[in-house]
Amino acid sequence: MMSMYSEKDWERLKNFGYLEDPTYEAYFSGGEKHVEELVGADYVLPFSVEEILEAGVSSLSKKFIKLKTPKEVQEEIKQAMNKNKGYSLIRVGDGELLTLAHDLLVSTEDIKSIPRLNFLSYAGVNLPDHSIRDLLANNLLEADMVGIPFLRRPTFQQLFNKLAKHHNWPLDHMNLTRSVINYELHLETTLFQDLLSNQRILLIGNRMMEGETVLRNAGFNNIAGSIPVENIYSVPQVLSEAQKYDFDVALVSAGIPANLICVELAKCHKIAIDFGHLIDELINNTKEIAK
Numbered sequence: 001m002m003s004m005y006s007e008k009d010w011e012r013l014k015n016f017g018y019l020e021d022p023t024y025e026a027y028f029s030g031g032e033k034h035v036e037e038l039v040g041a042d043y044v045l046p047f048s049v050e051e052i053l054e055a056g057v058s059s060l061s062k063k064f065i066k067l068k069t070p071k072e073v074q075e076e077i078k079q080a081m082n083k084n085k086g087y088s089l090i091r092v093g094d095g096e097l098l099t100l101a102h103d104l105l106v107s108t109e110d111i112k113s114i115p116r117l118n119f120l121s122y123a124g125v126n127l128p129d130h131s132i133r134d135l136l137a138n139n140l141l142e143a144d145m146v147g148i149p150f151l152r153r154p155t156f157q158q159l160f161n162k163l164a165k166h167h168n169w170p171l172d173h174m175n176l177t178r179s180v181i182n183y184e185l186h187l188e189t190t191l192f193q194d195l196l197s198n199q200r201i202l203l204i205g206n207r208m209m210e211g212e213t214v215l216r217n218a219g220f221n222n223i224a225g226s227i228p229v230e231n232i233y234s235v236p237q238v239l240s241e242a243q244k245y246d247f248d249v250a251l252v253s254a255g256i257p258a259n260l261i262c263v264e265l266a267k268c269h270k271i272a273i274d275f276g277h278l279i280d281e282l283i284n285n286t287k288e289i290a291k
Contacts, residue, residue, distance in 0.1 A: 149179050250265050
């Protein structure tokens with residue numbers, strides 16, 4: 001259905017001062033304008049966009065997908081450990097999503113043209129790389145737990161949802177939690193303290209040698225060692241190096257390569273957790289370790 005206002009009408013309204021507030025204009029374009037187009041010029045729907053959204057979301061409640069809480073994730077990891085089973089917890093952020101989406105949903109050129117997205121090489125991937133893109137897509141289905149974005153931003157949950165539809169991922173049968181689960185486990189559970197105190201820990205990532213020193217100084221003496229990760233193409237070498245260590249749990253802070261590393265280590269009956277930037281937090285604020 002067509003909007004009751006043409007482009008020329010909108011310019012006229014702007015000129016008369018009806019749309020002087022850019023915040024309101026963005027709000028209108030994001031909600032009310034879409035409702036207007038759906039209803040059409042011959043009808044009136046006497047509800048606010050908030051009321052319409054609430055009604056629409058309620059009607060879709062049976063399609064909600066439950067995300068596991070930090071305590072539920074902690075319990076799964078402990079059960080895997082008690083059964084001597086491997087377990088991989090990976091997290092999907094904007095870096096992973098852009099890598100998964102490049103040249104499928106968004107072009108490599110578009111990604112590279114946006115300055116704030118020029119972090120992928122730091123995260124371990126150089127685009128374009130379709131083989132890595134496809135490997136990550138398959139890898140995601142092999143993980144025991146996948147942290148996904150809860151923010152409905154274009155390069156976060158919106159992009160994840162588009163990828164899920166593109167790949168036909170069975171979201172209602174996947175084990176999902178929030179992508180910030182590493183921080184939530186640290187703040188809301190004792191998991192990491194328990195692991196560091198009672199298990200043999202291998203640290204994987206470029207800041208992990210520094211992290212090892214900080215953790216040892218905090219009294220955690222079960223560190224098996226630390227392995228740096230140059231980029232996603234060095235994953236086979238990292239996995240080969242990991243075989244030299246006697247460990248139970250790997251904490252992996254290695255950007256996008258962490259996804260592949262965690263899943264492969266779990267196949268070797270190890271607990272492997274994408275620790276992410278939490279290691280930076282602990283290094284920069286050692287008080288956080290003994291919370």
